């Protein structure tokens with residue numbers, strides 16, 4: 001059958017990874033119909049998906065993550081994957097923290113692809129050496145290090161001024177400033193008392209400081225162009241999830257030598273997870289064989305291996321052999337397990353893993369308008385409280 005897949009994987013490393021899925025689906029005798037919607041972070045793709053579903057023309061599968069899976073399932077437009085998930089015993093293949101996100105009323109309505117870590121800082125060691133400084137481990141030491149890097153003639157923070165990227169930086173700042181317990185209360189449970197606290201004020205003050213160390217040309221820049229500034233030695237560091245590693249890999253760069261994958265300051269004991277997944281739609285033509293083969297391929301060991309090596313994420317299957325993965329992936333895999341035990345494993349709110357879509361969008365807008373104005377941290381907290389009420 002034909003498997004039409006809506007996704008937003010269009011950058012170098014992302015496109016290479018999606019091509020592996022196409023290859024495997026075609027090897028199973030199906031036709032891959034690519035429906036890529038450009039725009040990192042996926043906001044454009046979600047808008048296009050809504051239009052297609054409303055007009056009664058959903059794709060077979062679409063890249064949708066976190067709480068939004070429940071929102072789509074509640075609309076009654078999804079098919080379930082009982083046939084393949086039972087036969088392949090997905091409950092024993094997946095960590096419960098992942099399986100629960102994929103199920104609606106006990107039925108799998110989505111298949112997970114990977115586990116991305118978001119709280120990374122990508123660094124160019126050559127730039128740090130030339131500036132005579134060490135990568136910062138805390139936000140307190142960050143300002144002085146960034147200033148020295150700029151004095152040495154480099155850009156300190158490579159960034160793309162887009163709301164989802166602004167929110168990605170804020171998320172790592174808030175986690176580094178307040179820790180996982182605070183993060184969970186304020187940005188997962190959306191507890192007003194945790195939001196309306198001196199810690200959130202400090203998080204915005206810190207974001208304001210980091211903003212100072214971004215170059216004037218960053219507004220609107222795509223995330224992968226910011227990554228290439230670190231690759232090319234124009235900038236010292238970028239705060240981004242490990243899809244950025246897909247760009248370093250696509251450029252033939254070696255971790256530990258050409259670039260460093262470090263935890264964002266203050267977040268070494270935490271792990272913000274972002275799980276890509278595909279929801280599957282109930283189809284008029286009911287070709288569930290193609291849909292089943294699609295889902296089974298995505299969770300298969302050969303696909304998990306080749307896709308995640310290109311994508312920069314780690315396999316979602318429990319106990320996957322990491323021996324052929326690079327050191328950053330091995331670190332991510334061991335930190336995932338350790339943080340799951342220590343309470344440091346938290347869902348990424350900037351990447352739609354933690355909040356209802358309405359609140360997520362509103363919170364992202366507050367953070368982005370803070371970055372693009374001289375809004376005070378006090379004002380930002382007041383606006384965040386309002387945004388967190390959206391459902």
Ligand SMILES: OC[C@H]1O[C@H](O)[C@H](O)[C@@H](O)[C@@H]1O
Nearest residue numbers: 014040041042243274276351
């Ligand atoms: O587009 C940038 C990134 O956006 C989202 O976070 C996706 O989960 C990830 O797969 C993608 O690479």
